Amino acid sequence: xxxxxxxxxxxxxxxxxxxxxxxxxxxxxxxxxxxxxxxxxxxxxxxxxxxxxxxxxxxxxxxxxxxxxxxxxxxxxxxxxxxxxxxxxxxxxxxxxxxxxxxxxxxxxxxxxxxxxxxxxxxxxxxxxxxxxxxxxxxxxxxxxxxxxxxxxxxxxxxxxxxxxxxxxxxxxxxxxxxxxxxxxxxxxxxxxxxxxxxxxxxxxxxxxxxxxxxxxxxxxxxxxxxxxxxxxxxxxxxxxxxxxxxxxxxxxxxxxxxxxxxxxxxxxxxxxxxxxxxxxxxxxxxxxxxxxxxxxxxxxxxxxxxxxxxxxxxxxxxxxxxxxxxxxxxxxxxxxxxxxxxxxxxxxxxxxxxxxxxx
Amino acid sequence: xxxxxxxxxxxxxxxxxxxxxxxxxxxxxxxxxxxxxxxxxxxxxxxxxxxxxxxxxxxxxxxxxxxxxxxxxxxxxxxxxxxxxxxxxxxxxxxxxxxxxxxxxxxxxxxxxxxxxxxxxxxxxxxxxxxxxxxxxxxxxxxxxxxxxxxxxxxxxxxxxxxxxxxxxxxxxxxxxxxxxxxxxxxxxxxxxxxxxxxxxxxxxxxxxxxxxxxxxxxxxxxxxxxxxxxxxxxxxxxxxxxxxxxxxxxxxxxxxxxxxxxxxxxxxxxxxxxxxxxxxxxxxxxxxxxxxxxxxxxxxxxxxxxxxxxxxxxxxxxxxxxxxxxxxxxxxxxxxxxxxxxxxxxxxxxxxxxxxxxxxxxxxxxxxxxxxxxxxxxxxxxxxxxxxxxxxxxxxxxxxxxxxxxxxxxxxxxxxxxxxxxxxxxxxxxxxxxxxxxxxxxxxxxxxxxxxxxxxxxxxxxxxxxxxxxxxxxxxxxxxxxxxxxxxxxxxxxxxxxxxxxxxxxxxxxxxxxxxxxxxxxxxxxxxxxxxxxxxxxxxxxxxxxxxxxxxxxxxxxxxxxxxxxxxxxxxxxxxxxxxxxxxxxx
Numbered sequence: 005x006x007x008x009x010x011x012x013x014x015x016x017x018x019x020x021x022x023x024x025x026x027x028x029x030x031x032x033x034x035x036x037x038x039x040x041x042x043x044x045x046x047x048x049x050x051x052x053x054x055x056x057x058x059x060x061x062x063x064x065x066x067x068x069x070x071x072x073x074x075x076x077x078x079x080x081x082x083x084x085x086x087x088x089x090x091x092x093x094x095x096x097x098x099x100x101x102x103x104x105x106x107x108x109x110x111x112x113x114x115x116x117x118x119x120x121x122x123x124x125x126x127x128x129x130x131x132x133x134x135x136x137x138x139x140x141x142x143x144x145x146x147x148x149x150x151x152x153x154x155x156x157x158x159x160x161x162x163x164x165x166x167x168x169x170x171x172x173x174x175x176x177x178x179x180x181x182x183x184x185x186x187x188x189x190x191x192x193x194x195x196x197x198x199x200x201x202x203x204x205x206x207x208x209x210x211x212x213x214x215x216x217x218x219x220x221x222x223x224x225x226x227x228x229x230x231x232x233x234x235x236x237x238x239x240x241x242x243x244x245x246x247x248x249x250x251x252x253x254x255x256x257x258x259x260x261x262x263x264x265x266x267x268x269x270x271x272x273x274x275x276x277x278x279x280x281x282x283x284x285x286x287x288x289x290x291x292x293x294x295x296x297x298x299x300x301x302x303x304x305x306x307x308x309x310x311x312x313x314x315x316x317x318x319x320x321x322x323x324x325x326x327x328x329x330x331x332x333x334x335x336x337x338x339x340x341x342x343x344x345x346x347x348x349x350x351x352x353x354x355x356x357x358x359x360x361x362x363x364x
Numbered sequence: 365x366x367x368x369x370x371x372x373x374x375x376x377x378x379x380x381x382x383x384x385x386x387x388x389x390x391x392x393x394x395x396x397x398x399x400x401x402x403x404x405x406x407x408x409x410x411x412x413x414x415x416x417x418x419x420x421x422x423x424x425x426x427x428x429x430x431x432x433x434x435x436x437x438x439x440x441x442x443x444x445x446x447x448x449x450x451x452x453x454x455x456x457x458x459x460x461x462x463x464x465x466x467x468x469x470x471x472x473x474x475x476x477x478x479x480x481x482x483x484x485x486x487x488x489x490x491x492x493x494x495x496x497x498x499x500x501x502x503x504x505x506x507x508x509x510x511x512x513x514x515x516x517x518x519x520x521x522x523x524x525x526x527x528x529x530x531x532x533x534x535x536x537x538x539x540x541x542x543x544x545x546x547x548x549x550x551x552x553x554x555x556x557x558x559x560x561x562x563x564x565x566x567x568x569x570x571x572x573x574x575x576x577x578x579x580x581x582x583x584x585x586x587x588x589x590x591x592x593x594x595x596x597x598x599x600x601x602x603x604x605x606x607x608x609x610x611x612x613x614x615x616x617x618x619x620x621x622x623x624x625x626x627x628x629x630x631x632x633x634x635x636x637x638x639x640x641x642x643x644x645x646x647x648x649x650x651x652x653x654x655x656x657x658x659x660x661x662x663x664x665x666x667x668x669x670x671x672x673x674x675x676x677x678x679x680x681x682x683x684x685x686x687x688x689x690x691x692x693x694x695x696x697x698x699x700x701x702x703x704x705x706x707x708x709x710x711x712x713x714x715x716x717x718x719x720x721x722x723x724x725x726x727x728x729x730x731x732x733x734x735x736x737x738x739x740x741x742x743x744x745x746x747x748x749x750x751x752x753x754x755x756x757x758x759x760x761x762x763x764x765x766x767x768x769x770x771x772x773x774x775x776x777x778x779x780x781x782x783x784x785x786x787x788x789x790x791x792x793x794x795x796x797x798x799x800x801x802x803x804x805x806x807x808x809x810x811x812x813x814x815x816x817x818x819x820x821x822x823x824x825x826x827x828x829x830x831x832x833x834x835x836x837x838x839x840x841x842x843x844x845x846x847x848x849x850x851x852x853x854x855x856x857x858x859x860x861x862x863x864x865x866x867x868x869x870x871x872x873x874x875x876x877x878x879x880x881x882x883x884x885x886x887x888x889x890x891x892x893x894x895x896x897x898x899x900x901x902x903x904x905x906x907x908x909x910x911x912x913x914x915x916x917x918x919x920x921x922x923x924x925x926x927x928x929x930x931x932x933x934x935x936x937x938x939x940x941x942x943x944x945x946x947x948x949x950x951x952x
Contacts, residue, residue, distance in 0.1 A: 057563065087557075
């Protein structure tokens with residue numbers, strides 16, 4: 005029953021403003037794909053175009069191989085969980101869940117039967133006669149989920165579904181959505197601006213920025229091999245330092261960073277100036293006397309974070325500090341201490357040199 | 365002193381300012397609202413000699429002229445039934461028309477917005493009887509439309525407009541904008557995401573309207589109906605002008621006092637019935653709203669698109685709205701133009717005769733003087749209105765501040781009392797003032813003071829509402845910061861709250877002036893030779909058939925107040941004004 009979603013060069017313009025600019029992607033059936041990006045990047049507009057709530061200005065949209073570009077929401081066999089849940093306040097839980105079935109012409113008794121089954125699936129049995137206002141936020145969320153799922157749509161859409169829940173509940177519901185999606189084999193398109201949520205839940209992530217796709221790929225690819233500064237910063241903390249690519253040998257670049265040499269995948273980059281993104285867990289700090297062929301720096305700021313220490317380290321010869329997370333909290337470095345910095349390859353990625361002048 | 369004593373015992377936050385204010389307002393309301401109402405009640409149960417006469421009261425209360433059913437057998441029904449039937453009719457029609465307007469304005473891209481903005485001001489600046497007057501000039505036995513129909517279509521002249529139909533049409537024209545404003549607000553407040561959700565769940569536009577939009581509108585519809593109902597019950601001037609032999613409670617009260625019978629006891633009984641009807645309607649409304657209020661605007665992720673209006677509904681709405689619009693244009697055209705022709709509809713020669721009669725300025729011995737016949741009443745109205753204006757605003761602001769910002773014992777009762785003022789029909793206040801201040805300790809009848817008091821206490825709710833609307837937007841933190849900085853409550857009000865409320869106060873003052881100038885029902889009992897008012901003068905002219913002068917005067921009043929309002933609007937700003945429209949419109 006699940007189907008894929010294909011965007012072919014889709015654009016959406018409101019007057020002079022382009023909300024979505026020439027976006028193409030292919031979402032495979034049975035996968036959960038996240039549209040991730042800062043507010044105003046076009047991710048919600050993209051979702052609403054899949055839903056049929058907005059009409060594309062240009063390009064074509066396919067669901068399960070069928071061109072739905074000009075079809076209304078009701079004809080697309082998709083359903084949606086809204087950020088505000090949009091539960092009908094005058095209908096009880098059962099009637100809310102039945103609503104779509106009744107609209108589709110399912111008889112009352114049959115609809116109620118199906119609705120009860122779905123309500124049981126989301127664990128709300130016994131609350132069928134409550135009004136939305138009599139439910140907690142988490143319960144309302146599940147009703148919204150049940151209401152969308154009961155239609156067994158080809159594609160299930162989520163618009164920031166967790167943003168109205170508190171942090172603890174958020175992780176719980178997130179995992180529930182993921183396990184339901186996997187066990188039922190649903191195709192899900194999921195909009196969020198929270199990168200950790202996206203990393204945890206997705207088969208694939210599409211990062212959007214300024215109405216365009218910045219990068220698409222698996223969570224691991226996006227975190228470990230971001231294609232540019234925007235994706236690096238959006239997917240998590242990172243320090244970005246200038247480097248020089250000296251030679252390239254069979255896809256492996258020899259990179260000069262300050263006084264050290266690193267060997268990393270070149271990712272299509274040529275020799276010459278480039279940049280390196282360093283995730284906070286990549287550097288290993290060592291105390292004692294400076295060694296040749298390592299980076300040396302000074303601790304500028306040290307913050308106790310419970311199960312980890314956070315440091316800002318200035319590296320000799322670089323203006324930008326390096327942000328480091330260190331799991332060793334027992335004997336932290338003090339501010340002003342000199343440290344050696346060894347870089348483990350797992351949290352490093354080469355980037356093209358940025359054209360912008362970097363602020364000092 | 366009493367205030368300080370009470371304050372020492374910890375009443376009202378332990379500050380003599382608060383306690384003093386409460387005593388001041390409580391005392392004023394007790395004297396100018398509760399006491400007159402009490403006089404109505406006691407007068408109802410006494411005979412003419414002043415003795416307690418429960419049997420007579422019962423006889424009057426259940427009298428045939430009030431509750432009779434003769435209209436079923438060809439006669440005239442009792443006034444209570446007349447009033448109820450009329451009010452129900454007007455409530456239903458204004459609600460449906462208001463809904464049609466609201467749907468077209470909020471849910472379609474028809475260019476109705478500026479038009480509807482104008483419509484929302486009209487009922488505020490139009491003295492209530494003016495519409496009835498215009499209807500007579502259009503549809504009366506010698507009216508323009510009647511003439512034309514008789515001449516060209518051979519439809520015989522008749523007096524159909526004088527009675528329930530005339531009053532009904534006049535009230536529908538007058539009160540539909542109020543229903544519109546209520547329903548437009550409710551309609552705009554329905555979260556578009558709910559309708560999007562219904563669209564996602566495969567509902568057709570018609571089904572979305574029926575199963576989502578309509579149920580969410582229901583509290584608003586009830587509210588609009590009850591406001592229309594209460595406005596119709598309280599309306600005095602239209603039935604007076606166009607009612608013919610169709611009597612309603614409000615006019616019957618008047619005729620019981622001024623008519624040949626001069627039966628104050630009967631007037632009191634009728635006032636009592638009217639008061640019970642109105643209060644019951646308000647009680648039903650607050651009970652209903654308390655039960656079925658859906659807050660659908662959450663403010664979180666709510667920026668969707670409303671569902672398209674079903675075509676059938678759109679067509680039906682247009683069909684309902686267009687006749688209303690045409691009639692309104694006809695009515696206001698008649699008023700604005702009618703005073704400047706010899707005899708509207710029959711002799712359309714332009715003339716300044718009526719305008720000059722009413723508003724001429726001549727040069728005589730000792731300089732210029734205002735010789736027009738309308739000047740005395742116009743100036744009196746303006747003078748009394750201007751005196752009442754700051755008092756109304758001050759009491760309103762103080763009351764709103766106490767209600768919104770201070771916790772004190774009896775706050776609920778206090779709030780109920782101020783809400784009561786909303787609900788009391790003007791005629792009931794009028795008869796109450798006559799009974800209360802005619803003799804005895806406080807003799808005010810025949811003075812300007814009694815009219816000022818009527819203005820102040822009839823219009824105080826406007827000030828309260830306007831101020832409450834603004835106060836809820838001013839962070840309580842500001843008060844608390846001021847109190848922490850060792851300012852007293854009074855100083856906080858003066859130095860922090862009042863400056864922030866300045867636009868609200870300005871608007872409340874102008875509205876209180878405008879409402880004072882358009883008031884008829886309460887003050888018609890109170891005017892005397894020395895203090896004649898504009899509206900009462902116009903009703904008098906119309907009553908003796910001097911329509912020319914009457915409509916010229918009405919047109920001048922409307923234009924004058926329109927200019928006042930537009931000036932304030934330009935000064936106070938558009939956004940603020942919108943909020944207050946609503947606050948003002950629901951006051952009867």
